[in-house]
Amino acid sequence: MTYYTPAPRDPKLPPVRINLLSDTQTRPTPGMREAIARAEVGDEQIGDDPTVNLLCERVADLLGKQAAVFMPSGTMCNVAATLVHCRPGDEILAHVSAHIIAREGGAHAALGGFQITPLPGADGQFTPDTLRAALHPRSRYQPPQTLVSAEQTANIGGGTIWKKADLDEVVKIAKANGLATHMDGARLLNAYVATGITARDMTEGWDSAWIDFSKGLGAPIGAAIAGSRDFIDGVWRWKQRLGGSMRQAGICAAACVYALDHHVDRLADDHANARVLARGLSQINGIEVQQPETNLVFFNPNGAGVSGGKMVAELRQRGVLLAMMDGRIRACTHLDVTADMIAETLGLVREIVRGA
Secondary structure (H helix, E strand, O other): OOOOOOOOOOOOOOOOOEEEOOHHOOOOHHHHHHHHHHHOOOOOHHOOOHHHHHHHHHHHHHOOOEEEEEEEEEHHHHHHHHHHHOOOOOOOEEEEOOHHHHHOOOHHHHHOOEEEEOOOOOOHHOHHHHHHHHOOOOOOOOOOOOOOOOOOOOOOOOOOOOOHHHHHHHHHHHHHOEEEEEOOOOHHHHHOOOOOOOHHHHOOOOOOOOOOOOOOOOOOOOOEEEEHHHHHHHHHHHHHHHHOOOOHHHHHHHHHHHHHHHOOOHHHHHHHHHHHHHHHHHHOOOOEEOOOOOOEEEOHHHOOOOHHHHHHHHHHHHHHHHHEEEEEEEEEOOOOOOHHHHHHHHHHHHHHHHHH
């Protein structure tokens, strides 16, 4: 039995018609494909890819930082960031459900030898007071606390948005205690579209931050991390070590530039579809729904007489793909999910509950 290799799609199952598994499921649009085909490219490893360079300039400006670097994935952004900020044996503080604890395969411990202390908190967020309580005096008996990380939006928390005041207070506490700050911005632009607070304002004071292009922005690959020039110089060292340094990466970066130009404002459509889905689910007796702030809808159908696992399996038999996550079902709206698909999904959920 294999544990780590993805299993091929079961040919006995019907084709997926409605893909609510993740916003990573988006496909490049025709306009994005044209941008990829037209991309001007060069060797990224020697700084000679003009499209990559343009993307990095755009991201650095977007996040209000001195420099940025293009990376194959958000996971590599997080891993490279901790490897630059910390040394083996250092302690990182993050929410218990954060990507760096729960979704990145133990990379930070395996590659950096870091201890990540999980902080509790509702909806995927710890409070400034919780951070204060987790700090300890410098002592040879305890690991040096060097980094605090926050995830915007908080995935397992339900796609919740950190308040600007809390982000600012976390920075203030960290700086007062000699800690660096890192923002996992996998869905940072969802937070911007939902609140109107710019990504630059949200990441103000944070030492490093990144955005993902392969989630709601619809690019097939890529993320970009920003920070000071010295920090980015260190990231480049780890990008090379981790195998993330590419050649004609402008092919990929062109999709990301297109996404910044065309796919940011439309994230509001995903948020609207998520609200419609949540409202419809909450009207089904027995289904518990967390009301979404962005594009993630978490719900539990147990009270309607259907377990989460059975609901996911039954929907899959009808061509709808979702996932169980943290003991609940997660539905994720994105570029390839329409309002009609949301209506059809709600109808199928009602049908399954009636047959329970």
